[in-house]
Amino acid sequence: MTAAAALSYPRRFELLVFDWDGTLVDSTAIIATAIQRACCDLGLPAPADVAARFVIGLGLADALRQVAPTLSPEDYPRLTERYREHYLARDADIPLFPGAREMLDELDARGFLLAVATGKSRVGLARALAHQGLEHRFVASRCADEGFPKPHPDMLLTLMQRCGVEPSQTLMIGDTSHDLELARNAGASALAVTYGAHAADGLAALSPLAMVSSIAELSAWLETNG
Numbered sequence: 001m002t003a004a005a006a007l008s009y010p011r012r013f014e015l016l017v018f019d020w021d022g023t024l025v026d027s028t029a030i031i032a033t034a035i036q037r038a039c040c041d042l043g044l045p046a047p048a049d050v051a052a053r054f055v056i057g058l059g060l061a062d063a064l065r066q067v068a069p070t071l072s073p074e075d076y077p078r079l080t081e082r083y084r085e086h087y088l089a090r091d092a093d094i095p096l097f098p099g100a101r102e103m104l105d106e107l108d109a110r111g112f113l114l115a116v117a118t119g120k121s122r123v124g125l126a127r128a129l130a131h132q133g134l135e136h137r138f139v140a141s142r143c144a145d146e147g148f149p150k151p152h153p154d155m156l157l158t159l160m161q162r163c164g165v166e167p168s169q170t171l172m173i174g175d176t177s178h179d180l181e182l183a184r185n186a187g188a189s190a191l192a193v194t195y196g197a198h199a200a201d202g203l204a205a206l207s208p209l210a211m212v213s214s215i216a217e218l219s220a221w222l223e224t225n226g
Contacts, residue, residue, distance in 0.1 A: 019174035022196025034086035059149030151181035
């Protein structure tokens with residue numbers, strides 16, 4: 001179906017809200033490694049890969065508290081600084097998943113409202129959008145340092161209010177249980193991608209509308225079901 005033809009069909013959803021890391025960009029390994037190295041820098045046990053990947057998508061403070069539960073609160077700024085140094089050393093290397101740009105172009109041409117809900121800070125998301133040349137692709141975005149982080153419903157509630165869209169018209173798309181719980185807490189629908197940070201079985205337990213294993217599958221699902 002061409003974009004022009006698709007415009008003549010009624011849409012199930014008006015607002016498509018994408019997570020960023022692990023959903024649109026291939027950053028999971030870089031983030032997990034930065035968390036592990038930051039812990040080692042402070043003499044803490046490095047979390048296993050599964051544990052480091054699990055906290056991706058949370059706000060940074062919540063994520064670091066989970067991976068370093070024995071760290072004194074006064075030392076969290078040091079851990080945060082070490083994480084940021086390791087992450088920023090690789091930030092420019094993070095690519096969009098193949099086909100993601102074309103998918104976003106197609107969805108925009110079909111008239112969907114596109115937004116981002118991310119565990120990144122506003123500064124971090126602005127840098128990432130500029131790096132990918134996507135500053136003007138999304139009508140709205142919400143970051144972890146602007147309110148309550150995932151899975152609190154604040155992100156989606158704020159985006160829906162800004163866009164004038166009801167929960168029944170909103171689809172959250174993400175790679176973690178935090179994204180799916182965010183959607184559930186906000187009364188919106190959710191779709192899971194299995195190529196990111198969290199394992200498919202954990203995502204399936206939260207009963208998303210569908211689970212897809214690639215950008216190509218995601219694009220096809222949205223064309224048929226969006």
